[in-house]
Amino acid sequence: MEVELLERRDNELRFIIRRVSTAFVNSLRRAAIAEVPTMAIEDVVILTNSTVLFDEIIAHRLGLIPLTTPKEGYVMPKDCVCRGSGCSKCQVRLYLDVKAEYPMVIYAESLLSDDPNVRPVYGKIPIVELEEGQSLVLEAYAQLGLGKEHAKWQPVSACAYKYYPRIDVRSDLCDGCGKCVEACAKSVLKLNDKVKVADILKCTLCGDCVETCPKGAIEVNKVDDSFIFYLETTGTMTPEDVIIKAADVLIDKAKRFVRALEEAA
Amino acid sequence: MVIIPVRCFTCGKPIGHLYEEFKRRIDMGEDPKEVLDDLNVRRYCCRRMLISHIDLIDELLKFKRIST
Numbered sequence: 001m002e003v004e005l006l007e008r009r010d011n012e013l014r015f016i017i018r019r020v021s022t023a024f025v026n027s028l029r030r031a032a033i034a035e036v037p038t039m040a041i042e043d044v045v046i047l048t049n050s051t052v053l054f055d056e057i058i059a060h061r062l063g064l065i066p067l068t069t070p071k072e073g074y075v076m077p078k079d080c081v082c083r084g085s086g087c088s089k090c091q092v093r094l095y096l097d098v099k100a101e102y103p104m105v106i107y108a109e110s111l112l113s114d115d116p117n118v119r120p121v122y123g124k125i126p127i128v129e130l131e132e133g134q135s136l137v138l139e140a141y142a143q144l145g146l147g148k149e150h151a152k153w154q155p156v157s158a159c160a161y162k163y164y165p166r167i168d169v170r171s172d173l174c175d176g177c178g179k180c181v182e183a184c185a186k187s188v189l190k191l192n193d194k195v196k197v198a199d200i201l202k203c204t205l206c207g208d209c210v211e212t213c214p215k216g217a218i219e220v221n222k223v224d225d226s227f228i229f230y231l232e233t234t235g236t237m238t239p240e241d242v243i244i245k246a247a248d249v250l251i252d253k254a255k256r257f258v259r260a261l262e263e264a265a
Numbered sequence: 266m267v268i269i270p271v272r273c274f275t276c277g278k279p280i281g282h283l284y285e286e287f288k289r290r291i292d293m294g295e296d297p298k299e300v301l302d303d304l305n306v307r308r309y310c311c312r313r314m315l316i317s318h319i320d321l322i323d324e325l326l327k328f329k330r331i332s333t
Contacts, residue, residue: 010305052325053267064271066279103326108282124282125271131326157278158308234272234279 006201011232013239016164018226025161025227031246034148037076038155038236039067039118041094041140048137051128058128062140063152065108065125066234069144070117071241076144086141092118094140100130111140118142121235155242158232163222165203169195173217180209180218201228268322275310287315 007014017025044059051058080090094111098104109123128136147154167188174194181189189209190198195218209218233239269284283304290300301312 052322052328061268061271064279122279122282124285125279126268126281126284129268129322129326151277154277157273157276232278234277 006228008239011235011239012230013232013243014228014230016226017161017229018164020225020227022227025229027250028243028246029159029161029229031249032156032159032231032242033154035146035249036155036242036245037069037144037146038153039069039074039092039142040145040150040152041065041067041142042145043141045139045141046137047139048135050134051130051136052134053128058136058138061127062111062138063150065111065127066121066236067118067142068121069155069236070115071237073117074144076146086143090143092142094118094142095138096127096140097137098130099135100132103129103131105129106136113142155233155236155245156231156239157234158230160231161227161229163205163224164226164228165200165205166221166223167197167200167203167209168219168221169197170217170219173215174213175215177214179212179214183208183212266318266321267325268320269318270314273308273311273314276308278306278308278311280306280311280314284315284318284320288320 001020002018004016004018005013006016041059041062044055044062046055046058049055049058053061074092075090077084077086077090080087082090084090093114095114096106096111098106098110106127106129107123108120108125108127110127111120113119130136145153171194176191176194178191178195180195181191185206185208186199186202186204188197188199188203190196203220205220205222207220210220231239231242233242237245269281271281272279283306287297287300287304291297297316301315306312306315
């Protein structure tokens with residue numbers, strides 16, 4: 001196995017992974033989407049709400065606000081010593097208390113957290129708008145959860161891979177007519193006397209160039225054991241952490257399988 | 266929509282915090298395409314969240330609640 005980093009910015013990560021099976025990258029993708037625990041608001045106690053939005057809408061919006069997930073320090077409620085009833089090991093309290101003296105917008109940054117490591121990633125997400133005299137007082141409880149239970153716990157907003165493309169141009173057949181260069185929607189090809197590959201990574205294996213070529217000089221194939229993996233997080237943790245945690249989940253599953261096998265034998 | 270959704274309906278990317286800047290900049294005459302590119306909103310699912318949104322909460326705020 002071999003990994004080559006292509007791009008890293010803000011919440012995004014793109015890399016090439018070579019000499020692995022489709023099953024492996026796919027299980028990595030699925031683990032990243034559904035089985036990496038993140039923090040999100042689960043319970044909301046509304047004490048006062050005289051805003052124009054219903055309690056339920058506000059609670060729903062709060063749940064969708066991405067919170068930073070500390071690497072250590074919290075356990076899933078079902079694994080907690082309190083058995084899910086809620087304690088400082090599995091739960092974080094966030095508090096919001098606003099009374100509008102003039103028309104205003106309440107943003108996610110107004111949520112005050114008991115733990116500074118668990119706070120809204122984007123402070124400027126609007127929760128609700130208030131008219132003079134309206135107020136909103138609430139307590140929200142965040143806990144770890146998995147994407148397979150609710151999408152608000154998904155650490156990634158995009159997580160996908162594609163086969164590594166391979167384009168072969170037969171120079172004995174290519175007459176440099178340039179039809180394939182025009183046909184390519186992603187500008188993968190360029191004309192330099194004969195057709196050359198300009199940017200192989202952009203190729204989506206659509207095959208338009210193969211169909212267009214009057215001489216049948218182009219062949220587009222996937223490289224069976226290489227993939228271009230892309231993920232974009234919601235900001236709750238870094239993309240590297242998501243991938244590492246996803247791999248940990250897979251390792252854990254394999255270990256549990258071995259243990260079950262040993263018990264059965 | 267009454268208020269800008271927190272996330273993109275389709276992919277789940279947080280977009281709520283981008284709306285105010287997006288609105289301010291297109292009101293000043295900037296091209297929506299350029300603003301979206303600049304805000305790093307690349308997928309069309311997320312782009313439509315901002316392009317098609319009309320904030321109606323200001324209309325609702327004109328009415329007094331009967332009880333709290």
